Amino acid sequence: MAVTLGSFVSFARLASAKGTDVIAGAIRWDAWYKQADSSIAAQHSLSSARYYKRAPFWCSVSADSQVDCTGTAAEMDREIHSAAACGLKYWAFDWYASDTSFRVAWNLYQQSPDRNLINWCGLVGLGVLGSVPFSNNKWQENMHEWAQYMQQPNYQKVAVGVLNRPLLYILWDDNQLKWYFGNDVHNLRKAIDFLSELLVHAGLHAPYVVILHGTSGASAARGLGGAISNYISRFKPEDTGPYLDLDRQTREFWKEMMDTGEQIVPIAMVGWDTRARQERPVPWDPATPNPNPRQYYALATPTELAAHLQAAVEFIDNHPTSCPSRVLLIYSWDECDEGGALVPTLGDPTAAYLTAIAPIIS
Numbered sequence: 001m002a003v004t005l006g007s008f009v010s011f012a013r014l015a016s017a018k019g020t021d022v023i024a025g026a027i028r029w030d031a032w033y034k035q036a037d038s039s040i041a042a043q044h045s046l047s048s049a050r051y052y053k054r055a056p057f058w059c060s061v062s063a064d065s066q067v068d069c070t071g072t073a074a075e076m077d078r079e080i081h082s083a084a085a086c087g088l089k090y091w092a093f094d095w096y097a098s099d100t101s102f103r104v105a106w107n108l109y110q111q112s113p114d115r116n117l118i119n120w121c122g123l124v125g126l127g128v129l130g131s132v133p134f135s136n137n138k139w140q141e142n143m144h145e146w147a148q149y150m151q152q153p154n155y156q157k158v159a160v161g162v163l164n165r166p167l168l169y170i171l172w173d174d175n176q177l178k179w180y181f182g183n184d185v186h187n188l189r190k191a192i193d194f195l196s197e198l199l200v201h202a203g204l205h206a207p208y209v210v211i212l213h214g215t216s217g218a219s220a221a222r223g224l225g226g227a228i229s230n231y232i233s234r235f236k237p238e239d240t241g242p243y244l245d246l247d248r249q250t251r252e253f254w255k256e257m258m259d260t261g262e263q264i265v266p267i268a269m270v271g272w273d274t275r276a277r278q279e280r281p282v283p284w285d286p287a288t289p290n291p292n293p294r295q296y297y298a299l300a301t302p303t304e305l306a307a308h309l310q311a312a313v314e315f316i317d318n319h320p321t322s323c324p325s326r327v328l329l330i331y332s333w334d335e336c337d338e339g340g341a342l343v344p345t346l347g348d349p350t351a352a353y354l355t356a357i358a359p360i361i362s
Contacts (some may be wrong), residue, residue, distance in 0.1 A: 020360070186223075265323070265327045274296065
């Protein structure tokens with residue numbers, strides 16, 4: 001079964017948009033460019049008649065609904081143009097080892113002649129930054145690597161206090177703090193300070209570090225001079241929950257983070273529906289005992305998503321002290337088997353989501 005992609009969002013459509021200087025970006029989790037290693041399991045989770053339409057537009061589907069996603073430079077170029085046309089300013093790439101299928105999309109992005117149409121930044125685990133043990137100083141090699149990335153013209157920078165602060169999301173994990181930083185947040189600060197020195201020598205400034213740990217990340221963010229956010233918003237399990245419930249709880253979560261007194265990056269949600277993973281678990285996400293097949297939130301309609309993002313933009317506008325970076329993070333660009341995705345898919349070949357949000361974030 002092959003689906004031909006219709007026209008993506010046109011740049012001409014943006015002429016009628018009101019416009020905003022909010023820096024809207026979306027999380028990328030790239031299991032859709034190669035049939036190899038862990039990507040096989042993710043693609044298998046969508047391989048049913050119920051879920052295959054969530055797969056990105058370049059995927060093929062067999063007669064028995066088996067999904068096969070193998071992307072090329074041409075598909076990446078289409079992604080770049082569609083994301084930029086709708087007003088996204090950056091992608092936050094989940095960071096994985098260079099020899100895995102999860103890095104194929106980033107490599108193709110970096111090789112694209114159109115890569116400067118949309119910026120990128122890292123969304124990293126603590127293990128990417130530290131070393132075992134921390135005292136061996138191999139973490140300094142990691143800092144040199146990221147200083148090189150951050151000097152790229154297409155690496156997302158923000159202006160908080162000073163210009164040219166590279167944006168870096170850190171996915172918090174207490175176990176990784178223990179393993180890679182000797183369970184000492186001061187060691188993490190030491191590593192970030194080392195990175196900052198490298199950046200200053202290169203004509204940039206200290207990175208703007210965003211701790212992805214919700215309100216629990218406030219103390220770490222305070223020590224690093226950064227902000228807090230989360231990979232997803234906070235919400236309660238709900239049976240066949242309407243998107244409007246997820247929307248409401250997400251807006252409440254922005255306020256909860258703001259009430260910590262720390263700077264924040266609001267997280268917006270396209271949806272949350274992990275039934276595909278529950279039915280066909282992936283190795284890194286163990287099966288839930290006796291999963292409730294009714295426990296999910298409906299994906300947003302284009303109109304609902306536009307209203308949600310409008311609320312996020314207005315929240316940033318109305319709280320300049322809490323949101324000085326004017327950065328917005330969206331879950332997600334392509335978490336197709338876990339929650340909600342903006343990328344044009346087999347079920348959204350004309351990019352209805354992107355068309356709906358273009359007037360809000362462009």
